[in-house]
Amino acid sequence: MELWIPITIAAAFMQNLRSALQKHLQGKLGTRGASFVRFGYGFPLAILYVLVLHWIVGLPFPTLNGTFAFWAVIGGLAQIYATMLLVYLFSLRNFAVGTAYSKTEPVQAAIFGFVLLGEHITFGAVIAIIVGVIGVMLISVARAPLSWRNTFAALTSRTALIGIASGAVFGVSAVAYRSASLSLDGPGPIMNAAVTLACVTTFQTAFMLVWMLWKDKNEIVQVLKSWRSSSLVGIAGVLGSACWFTAMSLQQVAYVRALGQIELVFTFMASYFLFHERVNRTEVAGCLLIVCGILGLLFW
Template structure:
């Protein structure tokens, strides 16, 4: 098994854990505050990770450049707004369905990867991604009678459009991070990914602190007061991001994000066992299609 596969699965699990914690925090912090804790409590860990790789493992620091800075900023801003859309989505639908809508990202990431990086996909991989996205569409209309009209209504609803937009912006973010990491041309994918993560999360923290100070200073106080729960979001987020960044440095974004759809399996488990939300047969069937798409991607 190639190294990027277990790294991606672990990252997907941690991302699901982070999203579940953010959903829990949204009621007390609001959308902006619940989104900020992912970066604000995560960036010190990201910096510590880079220092450990340098001083204890022996990786040299890569040389930063303007291309890296440009794509890191684009990716960082895209991730901030995609995260805010996803957190807002949790208030419109249940946790599992809210996450499912954003999982059209692999197809969108494949398109952005083709346009920006010239990456290509095999026919088998394209088929596997389509199966996975079909599973996402099945989940999106699982609570209404199956018909073309209902599918159109489901995919053009406000909730669906926010979710699809979130997936698109996450796709832009993922491709930007891969471009930034590869531009370093450094000592290897682990250090390149770690430095990218540290720089991006530090920028995101500074950007959102200025934004919250300008919009509502009370949000900063609430984030500090909720440090116990918020620090767990930051820890899960930064460790998961380290996995994503490393996997996307090792492999094309579309493949990594398609395999990352396994997060929906973890999401349904969290939805049922943690939030006690009901899951019907169509949602289970959609989840099964996603798993089939993941297996097809691996074997292709």
């Protein structure tokens, strides 16, 4: 098994855990506060990860450059807004459906990867990704009779558009992070990914702190008061991001993000067991299609 596969599965699991914790915090902290904790409580661990790789493992620091800074800022800003859209989406639909809407990202990431990086994927991989997206579409109309009219209405609703926009911005973020990591002349993908993660999360924390000070200083107070729950979001977030960054340094973004759709399996489990949300047969069928798309991607 190629190394990027288990790393991506681990990333999907940690991302699901982080999202579940953010959904729990959204009611207490609001959309911006619940989004901030991912970065604010995560960046010290990201820096520590780099230092461990340098001091204990013995990997040298890569040399930063202007191209890295450009893509790191683009990716960091995109991830902030994509996270806020996703957290807001949790307040509109249940956890599983909210997450599912954002899973159009692999197709969008493939398009962005093709346009920005000139990456190519095989015909079989394209079919597998489309199967996964059909699964997402099926989930989106699971609460209404299946018809072309209902499908169109579901996919053009405010909720769906927010979810698809979240997926698009996450796609931009993923491509930007891969570009930033690949621009580093470092000892290898693990250190390059770690440095990218540390730089980006530090920038994101500073950016959101300034934003929160400008908009509502009380949000920072609430974030500090909820440090127990918030720190768990940061830990899950930075571990997931470390896995994502490493996987995307080893493999094309479209493949990593497509395999990352296995997160929906974890999502449905969390939706049912943690949030006690009902899942119907159509939603299960959509989830199975997504899994088939993942398997197709791996074997094609």
